[in-house]
Amino acid sequence: MISDLRFRGAGWGKRLFIFLMMAIMTIYVLLILYPLFNMVISAFKSNREILTKPFGFPQSIGFKNFHTVWVEKGFDRYFANSLLVTGVAMGFVLLFGSMGAYGVSRYRYKANTLVYMLFLSGIMLPLKAAIIPLFIIVKRLGLIDSRISVILIFIAMGLPSTVFILSGFMKGIPLELEYAARIDGCHDFQIYRRIIMPMTAPAIALVTIYNAVPIWNDFFFPLVFLQSNSRKTLPVGLSTFFGQHATNWSLLFTGLSIAILPMLLMYIFMSRYFIKGMTAGAVK
Amino acid sequence: MDVKQLRKAAWIIFFVTPGLMIVGVFILLPLFMSLYNSLFSWNQLLPVEFVGLENFSRLFTKYPYQQRFLNALQNNLIWFLSTMILQNSVGLLFGYLMSRSIPGYQAFKRIFFIPVLFSIIAVGFLWGLYLKPSGLVNNFLGLIGLESLQHAWLGEERFATMAIIMVNIWRWVGFPSLVFLAAIDNVPTECLEAAHLDGVGEWKLFWKIVFPLIIPSITIITVLTVIGSLNVFEQIYTMTGLDGGPNYSTDTIGTLFYRTAFGSVDAGSPEIGIGSAIGVVIYILTFLISLISIRFSRSREVQL
Numbered sequence: 097m098i099s100d101l102r103f104r105g106a107g108w109g110k111r112l113f114i115f116l117m118m119a120i121m122t123i124y125v126l127l128i129l130y131p132l133f134n135m136v137i138s139a140f141k142s143n144r145e146i147l148t149k150p151f152g153f154p155q156s157i158g159f160k161n162f163h164t165v166w167v168e169k170g171f172d173r174y175f176a177n178s179l180l181v182t183g184v185a186m187g188f189v190l191l192f193g194s195m196g197a198y199g200v201s202r203y204r205y206k207a208n209t210l211v212y213m214l215f216l217s218g219i220m221l222p223l224k225a226a227i228i229p230l231f232i233i234v235k236r237l238g239l240i241d242s243r244i245s246v247i248l249i250f251i252a253m254g255l256p257s258t259v260f261i262l263s264g265f266m267k268g269i270p271l272e273l274e275y276a277a278r279i280d281g282c283h284d285f286q287i288y289r290r291i292i293m294p295m296t297a298p299a300i301a302l303v304t305i306y307n308a309v310p311i312w313n314d315f316f317f318p319l320v321f322l323q324s325n326s327r328k329t330l331p332v333g334l335s336t337f338f339g340q341h342a343t344n345w346s347l348l349f350t351g352l353s354i355a356i357l358p359m360l361l362m363y364i365f366m367s368r369y370f371i372k373g374m375t376a377g378a379v380k
Numbered sequence: 381m382d383v384k385q386l387r388k389a390a391w392i393i394f395f396v397t398p399g400l401m402i403v404g405v406f407i408l409l410p411l412f413m414s415l416y417n418s419l420f421s422w423n424q425l426l427p428v429e430f431v432g433l434e435n436f437s438r439l440f441t442k443y444p445y446q447q448r449f450l451n452a453l454q455n456n457l458i459w460f461l462s463t464m465i466l467q468n469s470v471g472l473l474f475g476y477l478m479s480r481s482i483p484g485y486q487a488f489k490r491i492f493f494i495p496v497l498f499s500i501i502a503v504g505f506l507w508g509l510y511l512k513p514s515g516l517v518n519n520f521l522g523l524i525g526l527e528s529l530q531h532a533w534l535g536e537e538r539f540a541t542m543a544i545i546m547v548n549i550w551r552w553v554g555f556p557s558l559v560f561l562a563a564i565d566n567v568p569t570e571c572l573e574a575a576h577l578d579g580v581g582e583w584k585l586f587w588k589i590v591f592p593l594i595i596p597s598i599t600i601i602t603v604l605t606v607i608g609s610l611n612v613f614e615q616i617y618t619m620t621g622l623d624g625g626p627n628y629s630t631d632t633i634g635t636l637f638y639r640t641a642f643g644s645v646d647a648g649s650p651e652i653g654i655g656s657a658i659g660v661v662i663y664i665l666t667f668l669i670s671l672i673s674i675r676f677s678r679s680r681e682v683q684l
Contacts, residue, residue: 101482117477118484124474125491127550132494134516135506150519192399199395203388211396218407220670222611224634225662226410228417228641228655232425233410252406255399284391313499315614320642331501335618338505348509355502363497367490370497371558378555378600379562 135356138349146345161350165337169347171354173326174333181243181329182312185250189307190300192251193258198288201263202274212263218256223249224316234321245321246329250314254307257377261306265299266292305373312359330355411663418656425652435657445654451628452636455541459632460609462542467549468601471556476586478557479564489561492554500551504618507547508534511619534620537629544619544630548612556601563597564590592680599677606669610662613638633662 101114138146139161140154165171200212223230230249239245269292277287293300315331322328328336334355341347363370418435420427439445474492478485495503510516511533518530533543567590575585613634616624622639624631637658643650 101477101480103483114482117473117482121474121477121482121484121488124553125488128491128494131506131510131516134510147514150516151523192402195395196399199392203392205389205392211400214400214408215403218403220607220666221407221411222607222662222666223407223410224611224613225637225659225666226407226414227638228652228659229410229413230406231641232413233405235425248402249406252402255403256407259399285394288395309497313501315499315501315617331499334501334505338618345509348505352502352506356498356506359497360494363494367493371489371493374493374496375555375559375562378559378597378604 132356132360135349136353138346139353141346141349143344143346146349161346162354165347165350165354169337169351170325171330171333171337171351174328174330175354177243177327177333178312178330181247181250181318182308185247185254185311186304186308188247188251189254189258190304193255193303194262194293194296194300195288196255196259197262197266198292200259201266202288202292212259215259216256218252219260223253227316227320230317231320240321241323241327243322243327246314246317249317249321250311253314254303254311257306258303261303261376262296262299265296269295301369302373302376305370306376309359309370309374414656414659414663417652418660420653422652424650427652431653435653436660439654439657439661448628448631448636449633449658452624452631452633455624455630455632456609456612458541459545459548459612460605462545463549463552463605463609464602466545467553468556468598468605470549471553471601472560472598474553474557475560475564476590478561489558492557494554495551496554498551500548500614501618503547503551504544504615507550508619511543511547535626537626540620540626540630544615547619548615559597559601560594563594567593595677595680599674602673602677603670606673607666610634610666610669633658637662 101110101117103111103114106114134151137154140157141149142155145152145154196211196215200208200215234240234245237245239248273291274287277291282290313331314329315335318329318332319335322332325333325336334351337351338348341351417427419430419432421429421431421434439449474488478489482488512518513530513532513535517533521527521529531539533539571589571593572585575589580588611634612632616622616630616632616635620626620630622635624635637655640651640658641655
């Protein structure tokens with residue numbers, strides 16, 4: 097690079113600039129890391145300690161709070177529900193999304209553009225704005241307070257971007273491969289499964305993260321559709337929990353830690369994929 | 381049509397139908413139902429009679445709808461402008477610094493993205509605790525001797541909205557940073573080197589060459605900011621509650637819409653007609669503002 101910001105060989109003005117900028121970026125790093133650190137140590141403190149010694153370390157390390165929140169407050173259920181809902185929804189997003197992308201990108205036909213536009217229509221529309229009709233539809237289907245309702249909506253939420261990203265990717269795969277397979281007697285579904293899908297694997301990884309993170313984190317739809325405590329997902333469960341224990345900060349910080357740390361742990365091991373996946377819609 | 385053509389058509393239908401059905405039922409149908417429902421008066425979940433645009437005229441002109449609606453819309457505008465000015469320009473600066481390999485940029489990049497992954501709910505509740513009168517923020521101000529700056533950040537009308545926006549920016553700055561980083565990394569090195577050899581300074585290099593070339597990603601971030609600002613809901617829900625307190629000062633279209641649709645607050649019972657009208661307004665605003673942003677940047681876009 098022609099103008100790397102390096103200290104070595106730089107003039108005083110540039111050195112000062114680099115130093116200032118690094119200072120600003122370091123402040124933001126501290127603003128990210130300290131509140132997370134404080135959240136975790138507060139989970140080990142008593143309410144009294146949190147209020148009287150907000151920056152101090154806990155007097156003793158015990159996992160009683162974590163046990164209480166995980167077992168008695170039902171976070172184990174919330175967690176399992178989130179895993180179930182996200183897993184099933186993502187499975188269908190990838191299956192139907194890749195099939196749709198295949199149907200749009202690997203054939204030439206008149207309605208091609210129309211089908212593509214129908215899929216893409218959801219990319220710009222804020223689905224939240226449609227909550228009233230969605231509520232009416234889900235009620236008609238008899239799915240209020242059923243996890244299937246949020247799964248279906250999450251599938252709809254994930255499909256447009258999945259078709260968009262995957263069809264762009266599939267268009268680049270040479271048709272000759274398909275002809276060769278056809279001569280060997282493969283029918284279309286076999287071509288999709290044996291040839292196109294394996295070649296699409298990197299893009300699949302991308303759309304998985306792109307959709308799974310927002311689905312895992314989604315609050316609005318489970319809030320509206322899931323009422324029984326045993327069916328709630330982690331974000332809604334966390335919200336209920338905050339309503340019930342508003343003054344027990346020690347417990348609240350424990351709940352937050354349980355909600356936040358698994359994602360952080362996954363990120364530490366797969367940060368490259370997360371960054372690539374999450375910015376996939378905005379970076380070409 | 382011969383057999384081959386029919387077979388092809390059957391396969392296409394096989395591949396696209398499952399996806400199209402779900403998109404149709406859960407995205408397109410609700411869109412048209414919103415438009416349709418907004419033209420009726422409602423009794424709970426049942427349409428009563430066709431009233432034309434009356435729901436819209438009540439929303440725009442009648443008390444208390446007009447006051448609530450304009451107040452919320454104004455807050456959404458504040459959200460949009462603050463996010464553009466504070467978050468996206470800091471993002472552009474960070475993205476630029478990282479693209480110029482500032483010492484430690486690999487670590488900065490990874491750490492900046494951490495809060496982006498967390499649910500807004502967890503982030504909102506966490507900072508909600510920190511911003512309480514006896515919370516960490518005020519404790520910190522006391523620690524460094526700035527007691528005079530301590531406030532009930534979420535309890536005072538003049539601070540609440542800005543406090544919530546700052547929390548949202550805290551969570552989200554990493555996103556534009558990394559999008560802009562990727563965009564600047566894509567600017568061909570030859571361009572920069574040629575200009576550099578001609579003696580163009582760093583500042584001019586950025587505004588005259590880098591900036592025009594990354595306008596597509598600026599458009600994308602702008603459109604995402606529009607959609608994000610119009611969809612603000614969880615942030616308010618977790619930090620100042622569904623009412624958008626204190627005294628509606630943090631109310632947004634999202635929270636107003638939710639209260640109207642599910643009747644949890646000032647309206648008492650759900651008002652499907654007015655609620656649908658608000659939904660339609662959100663659709664139209666999203667569509668129009670996105671279109672304007674795209675048009676605006678198209679006219680400034682430069683191609684190599």
